[in-house]
Amino acid sequence: MIRINKKNLLEFITGYSFILPGIILILIFIAFPAIASILLSFTKWKGYGDFNFVGLKNFIKMFTADRFFYVALKNSIIFSVFTTIGTVGIGFILAVIIDLKVKFWKFYRFIYFLPVVVSVIPLALLWVRMFDPYGLINNILGKMNLEQLQRVWLGEPDIAFFIIIIVTIWQYSGFPMIFFLAGMQNINEEIYEAARIDGASTIQRIFRITVPLLRNVFSIIIMLQLIFSFKVFDIVWAMTQGGPAGSTEVLGTHLYQVAFRQMQFGYGSVVAVIMFLVSIIFAIVYIRVSGYRKTFFEI
């Protein structure tokens, strides 16, 4: 504990002054809305007019009378687990390939990362058109004489959700790829050289050297992906708006429906609170299970 005295007071004030604007912004745009949201969850409010305190009624309604809540919760969990496995897995494979410095590796690195930086909505709408019953995918299948595979991709409850997951994996695999690439740069080449001399194959080097040494990167990326994907809204809304038959409803879209369509901001805040709590649980459980302790750049 640093003692504040006349000597270091100026330094103390200077230090905190640098971080003060950031703290103010966090308070205004993150902390205050979060606290307001929690308080709002105990009220009935239409977005205008009076706040009516209703205690735990909104929470009771959610757990007992909301036919979409459990579907949305289940879908959010499935979505976050599958997209995390997909993006991290494919991102790692892409990083390994690019790290081999194949021909045009810089171009591949750019092209695989490009979808990450493009806005979700135009991409999602593009995929909607491609998966349209009369869109590109079905057209290609028709031309390949594979009419039996043609589907109403986003109109069938069993398929629509996994289409969205696949599109999400496609868009965000570049994100973990960049992190893995950065991590791989820090691995000493001599370790691989020694393993090669000892007769280790490429696969063995990847799983016995690369993966263990990137353990911390895996930890961070998996946790981030789980949390980011759990609160998904944009891509689901753009592609299906939670349909067909609620099969793609996630907590994000459910929140939007109740808060902004039904003008039940109090009840919508309950959904937000649940999302926040589940994200926290994800993070805590994962940190404990993975034994993550070290910072990102310590290998």
Place this chain on the structure above:
Amino acid sequence: MKKMNKWFIWLVIVIFSFSIVFMGIGCKEEVTPTEEAVPTEEEVSEEAVPTEEPITIDFWVIAGNENDMWQKFKELYEAEHPNVTIDITINEHQDHIDLVPSALASGQEKLDLLFHWGGGKTDEWAREGLLLDLTQYAEDNGWYDQMYEGAQDYIIPGLGTFFLSTDWIISPLVYYNVPVFEELGITPPTTLDEIFTVSEKLKENGYEPWTISGGKNPYNLAHIYNQLLVRFLSKEDATKYVMWGRDPNKSAETAEIFRSEGAIKAFDFLQKMAKEGVFAEGFSALDFDSARLLFTDEKAAMFGFGMWEVNIIKESNPDLNFDYYLMPSYDGNDAMVASFTNGIIVPSYVSEEKIPVIVDIISSFLKKEYAAKAYESGLISPSKNITPEEVSELIDPMVARIIADVGKYGSIDIIDIWTSPIRTEVYVDAVVGVSEGSLTPEEAGQIMYDTALEELEQ
């Protein structure tokens, strides 16, 4: 040097911190509704005349025929009133639904007049004081004397006039591809049951029967359900269903209409239509435009929605030979839901200097040359100062036939289903859920009933 660096750093910190503070101070001043939202009789007894000072009226409309009508109106009005500029902002249908509540509640500055659907939550907004009370202006300017009777259904009992109807719509009509029907030797169905045989014949010959937008734009389905309601309920009960929110004696008992036998039957029929493939495959994934495209591309033989689609279909495919039939009857009941549902509302926070201009705009809209603009745009004006016959050369021949077919203006009103946001959304959710098979008709009726009870508790 070290000291100077420290001072420089302090200066940067102070300037940065102050800039954040000034950002907060510079935010828009909260605009609160003026206390005297209702003008006194004295204030409005003088004829409302626009100011001679240049004035801009910010007007939100939705894309499509409405925008077309208002752009024509704007041209005419600005030519007659050079000091007035009407700035029209166009929103897509769903965007308008999403933006308006926040805009009204926040006291959005650049909003003086806006399009909205009759009922459509305006009751609730009026009760919350978000809308300008137009009652006195309506009385003093004799608006209702110049409008068809049906338009008066929009006066909120016990509150007054907050919404003014500007055009009349009919839905749903079912448009059909004439050559396809002739080729297959089928005629438009005259009863609800015939819809299934017609659809079966179309499917056998490789056509999607009835293309319709699903959950993405659920109002298409909701309009069909409205029409089914008035066939499976008596006219009296159908009116009770749609007017429930306006009933001063509404109770849990009267809410039973939502899960009545007729309402459940209507849900059941809608579900049957979906299950037996009357609607195009994958309709749940279609939005308005995709649904219409299937029809204009001649992949689907039927397309159901409102009369405003006539112009849109013709523009999409000028060579398409299509006609329409009205929703068929059931058990001899062929009632039609037709209403003056499009209109305008005025935010309560609009500045007082703009009110005379807004009142004049509304009064002008009922005049003959202005009302004609509605007909030009494929809509129907509620103004009695003009009749469809007088503007027959402006009206599309198909629209003219539709008007003649429906005949009566403003029969059963559907607006009240949408008087509360929660009931509106729950209603369309229930309709979509039934059509997609995720809800049974009984569950849908129960959900509507439960939502009505929730409303009673508020």
